[in-house]
Amino acid sequence: MSNTCQSSRREFLSRAAAVTACVAATSPRRTFAAPSDRLNIAFIGVGGRGGSNLHTIASDTGVNVVALCDVNGKNLASAAERFRKARQYDDFRKLYETTNDIDAVVVSTSEHTHAHATMPALKAGKHVYCEKPLTHNVYEARAITKAAADAGVVTQMGTQIHAGSNYHRVVELIQTGAIGNVSEVHTWVGRAWGLQSPEAAKANGDIVSVQDRPTESMTPPDYLNWDLWLGPAQDRPYHEVYFPGPKWYRWWDFGNGTMSDLGSHWNDLAYWALKLDAPYRIEAFGDEPHPEIAPASMSATYRYAARGDMPAVNHHWYQGSHKPEIWKEKQIPQWGSGTLFVGDKGMLLSDYSKYLLLPEAEFVDFQAPEPFVPDSPGHHQQWLEAIRGQAETASPFSYAGPLTEANHLGNVAFRVGQAIDWDTQAMKATNVDAERFLRRMNPREGWSLT
Missing domain, CATH: 3.30.360.10 (Dihydrodipicolinate Reductase; domain 2)
Known part of the structure; x- marks a missing residue:
């Protein structure tokens, strides 16, 4: 490992530790405020648990589904039947190439891609709901925690209990x-x-x-x-x-x-x-x-x-x-x-x-x-209400x-x-x-x- 990489990692660890040392750390939150009063949400992973998250969150009349993503074509086609105006992707990296009309993202992929689907949303300043477990490993958990604090957005991990x-x-x-x-x-x-x-x-x-x-x-x-x-x-x-x-x-x-x-x-x-x-x-x-x-x-x-x-x-x-x-x-x-x-x-x-x-x-x-x-009001609804500042x-x-x-x-x-x-x-x-x-x-x- 080069000295540059070692230095970068030490700097990352120092910054990240300061975030997670206090679980109750607070940061300014970006709340949603738009003339339409509707939340434009992208869903990454729309089968199984993802399908359940999509159904529950989209049942809120203030939610507009703007993008759907899944590596499973069957899941994607099924979700697209209901939300015909939503853009469709099989690669969430491409979904993040167009985010101007996205206010929030719901991540329901397999565990090993949770952090990879979540991090771009946080860097783009989008609110995130991510299924449990939040990440695949300790390093990813620390990185996502810090990125969320830096972004100041509304986040929720999917622990419905x-x-x-x-x-x-x-x-x-x-x-x-x-x-x-x-x-x-x-x-x-x-x-x-x-x-x-x-x-x-x-x-x-x-x-x-x-x-x-x-x-x-x-x-x-x-x-x-x-x-x-x-x-x-x-x-x-x-x-x-x-x-x-x-x-x-x-x-x-x-x-x-x-x-x-x-x-x-x-x-x-x-x-x-x-x-x-x-x-x-x-x-x-x-x-x-x-x-x-x-x-x-x-x-x-x-x-x-x-x-x-x-x-x-x-x-x-x-x-x-x-x-x-x-x-x-x-x-x-x-x-x-x-x-x-x-x-x-x-x-x-x-x-x-x-x-x-x-x-x-x-x-x-x-x-x-x-x-x-x-x-x-419900784990999903609480996330939506928090985005709205309620x-x-x-x-x-x-x-x-x-x-x-x-x-x-x-x-x-x-x-x-x-x-x-x-x-x-x-x-x-x-x-x-x-x-x-x-x-x-x-x-x-x-x-x-x-």
Whole structure:
């Protein structure tokens, strides 16, 4: 690496660390104000989750769909049937060649191209809604967080559960001391997408059970632009084990397995309620890491320092067959997925839609605090209202970026094979060389993030 490149990277890290050191950092927001009072929005990725985002956001009468983009011709044709006046693209890089009539962009591509579809919008000063996880790796999360702060636009990561009333009530209970000081949290999910035996894959409802990268090639479907789908990932022949989604989740080149898929939703609750920032130490447990495929089952422990009047806390993550000891010993209800907060005055168990204060007998007469987390009009609608200057988003990139970083660090520790001591300012592990897992080292030509 040249001295110039090293200098540029040091300068980038210094600037970026200043942004993410404070999750609640604020910046001036560009709100929408035009005679037509309509938002012109471009949609990148319009099938699956993207199709759902398109349907929900476009149902707002103040939204005008001006551009559609998808590498899947079937998805694009289907969306274009409804929005006949919208420009059509299969390459989002070409979409960004004409942005004068675009106010905002919705990104719903595969995980490995989230940052690449988001960064041009931020640089052009466009508001962005991006599906979870925000990025494919730690370096991208830091870069997107900084770019959003610089742009001063309205952003939202697609963690729809964040808008639900159950999460709101849990945050209120934890932050008002319902169970006292929390020094331990356990989050587990039953899903097990990743490396596992064919028998386990069938039992867990996995999509594929291959153990290594296929050596044979297959002809891509005629409606799929495989080269554009690969994006920044190194070229490889098409095979049905990668496409369609969610098959690609399990491959490191394209996703980060269960942690990346569900960590955005499940770790969000503890991150929000406990005002977490950057962990200083991360350790992961599981089978020997595979060079190509994320693990189906694993666990990780994040150690966070004290924050204001909140004590230091250890956050434990479990996926697949891994579960907390207290769960395995049946000392708590056997929920398939959940988050357990352990305080010095009790425990709180939550999933997406319900929560319990434990031991239940000790909380029979408990009076919940008056709600102080505002109700959400809906995760998508909140983003639209924020653009119009009528609200604030609940999961802006200033929050979602650091959350995404923390999630990725669990996988980084797993792939390194040892605990990592994390220096968030320098964006590096201080006790081991983890650089190759923090960023995509060799993106394909034409796919640089900068």
